[in-house]
Amino acid sequence: MLAGVVMIMLILMIFIPTMVLYVQNESRWSVKYHQNTTAFQLAEAGIDRGYRKISESTTTWANGQAGIFPSGYGFNASYGDLYGGCYAISITSGPDEEQVTILAIGKEKKEKEVRAIQAVYDNSTVGDTAIRGQSGVTISGSNTQVHWGAIVSPKSVAMNGRTFPQVWSAGSIDLDANGSTPPNCDSPNCLQWHSYDPNIPADPGIDTSAFLNAAISSGTFYSGNRCWGKNSGTACGVSCDTICSDSTSCATGRTYYVEGALCVEGKIFVQGTLFVAGNVTLPNGLAGAATRNAVLPQKAWQQYGSSWTAYTDANWDPTEPVSFPGLTSSYSSPEGTTVSLDKVMVDGFFYVGGNLTQSGGAGQTKIIGAAYVAGNVTVTPNNFFVYYSESAGSYIKPTNIILSRQSWKDLPGRAWPSTLTCP
Structure with a gap:
């Protein structure tokens, strides 16, 4: 009996100190976890604040690309607007063009925990959009195709059975058989279309005055309604100018601004x-005068989740996967891959302030870049093509800054700036 009591006492003498130590450590661990979490949340708040600051205006963004950032965003100020501690922010341009890197460091109020986060944002003015039709889009014709970029509209979109590219609409899409009733994307994985979606890619806004001023200063402003092309003018109903009627005279990178409507009868x-402030009419499809090498976007393959053979049969991508890799795949086609395209009408940015109507035989006319149409887009003939190009973004003069996050990472061990204190 006595031996049993002694044994119990020995066991308690061993375990009670261990349990006390564990409880003490657990308390410290809990405090440390809370402090660490607080520091992390403060760092996240710094990222958010930096994002809001750099995207507040096109001027702020342009200055940032030149290395000029607002005061307080170079680790030269700390912010104590949130409970629990403070944070500091650094914004730098890069690593690539039209990108910024935001680094935020959060510090818990008792100054025992520090966390740092880095995020890279890209100014996605176009956002992989080949056609944006603000008043709706209708694509028909047996061989009318949109490649490498999406179709976006806040209104209805009619695809007439097409299985590419991706389509985003805040209204109806004719591919959606059940109307506004969910689900409002294609089965099984929402690879192609999204209808009645309030979160369609944001409108960058177009600074029409900036385009007008650019054209006036370069002598490429054309008043009134115009007909361009070398034909007789019978299709447009008026005689046509020979402006831009070859492959070289308007290959300048400038803005060509038509004050009224434009009818294109010849090449x-x-x-x-x-930039056309009014309607654009392509009555006979004889519109493209140039042969160009278009650069294949490295993520162009994402537009073909519902029709992978349309991508592979074109033989654009020398390293294309055998099957569609999935929208979250890290796959990218080789950088700088080019595709030769003939009968190109526009290589850059095509703005239409009214409606864009292609009604005659298209004659394989091609547009490379991005098209923004304030009115309706109606393309009904055969053999008309639009190829999205990332380079279109360099020509757009937006009124809004639209940033997309390209990367995010935790930076363990990054110290709090030695020159700063929490307010």
């Missing part, structure tokens, strides 16, 4: 921006 080519 033309603009490298840069073709």
